[in-house]
Amino acid sequence: MKKLLLFGILLLVLNTIIYFAYSSYQKIEEKRIYAQQVRHLPQISTFEWIGSNPKPNKFATIILFFHPECEHCQYEAQAITENQKEFEHVNLWWISIADSIVIDTFAQKYHLKSLPNTYLAHLDATKVEKVFGSISIPYIFIYDDKHHLQKEFKGETKVEALLKYLDAQ
């Protein structure tokens, strides 16, 4: 009886270890693929644009992955609007999983549309991981004019830090 119990426990422990190890391996592989993927600016067709689609130009692009209800995202929007002159020659893509109407209300509240190259888009929650990997909110990607990733920021980021990587190009 004891031997049977020991065998049962060992089998359970071994299965659990194999499950966690295999799932971890899969996740590492996924992360590797996503890390490769975000090195280049995602295709415009990836997102459901609210209003106009981004126009091709020679500016750098900042993707701000946000949610209208997130306090840090509200702070980020406020800070960018207050320094809008600095972002006149930058494409700002505000991407969120929130409903289009909620995104639009957010944009109006923080006067995001007053910036010339600002674009808003909805991304289905199920597609977020496939596009950006597992990211938190807010998350910022800075791409140069050739659409190569220059810097990622996890969490809210001050304007000076964003500009530093834009100026470096």
Place this chain on the structure above:
Amino acid sequence: MISLYAIKNRYLYMAIIAYTWILTFTLNQFLVSNTLYYNSYSEQLTIERIEGIIEESHKWAWLGYLLVPVIYYIKLSLIALVLQTGFFFFERKVSFSIIFKAVMLAEIPFLIVPVIKLFWFLFIQTHYTLNDLQYFFPLSALQLFDAQKLPSWQVYPLQLLNVFELIYWVLLAYWLKKLLNLSINKSMEVVASSYGTGLLLWVVFITFLSLNLAP
């Protein structure tokens, strides 16, 4: 001189908790300053936001102290439970409180780690960030790498691979031998098969969690 193993479990437990509280307080006083927060976050956050973080950290500091006895109790109990299961399969009935005592006594080398940390950052690496404090584990495999450049899931397994863990295994076997009148080989056999398996399970679980929760 009173032998360590003659001390009642509750006094030993209270001594470990009191020591940890004092060391945590000392580390916070000497190593964690407002300047450290500014140095750690100034690249990404504005002064006002950093001040907000400092205010929040002061506000919730008590929670860290409150969690110390809870975390220790869970940790020590789980290890004792795993060892008791090991003894059960080695045809030996052992009281939980004796194993709990052995686990507490074996914990003692780990209590030196915060002291080393204090001296390291006070006298050797005097310029550091919050990340440096978080990742520091003396004589661990992590010290061979630049922790800031490692993926977050690799940090814990590399931290765990350290000299103190090795001493812990030996001491655990020693105290079990001493308290239960076992041979050191038998004792080591129980530690390796039960605690070793439990630790492996724990490491893969934590790695799995950090891969799935950390962005």
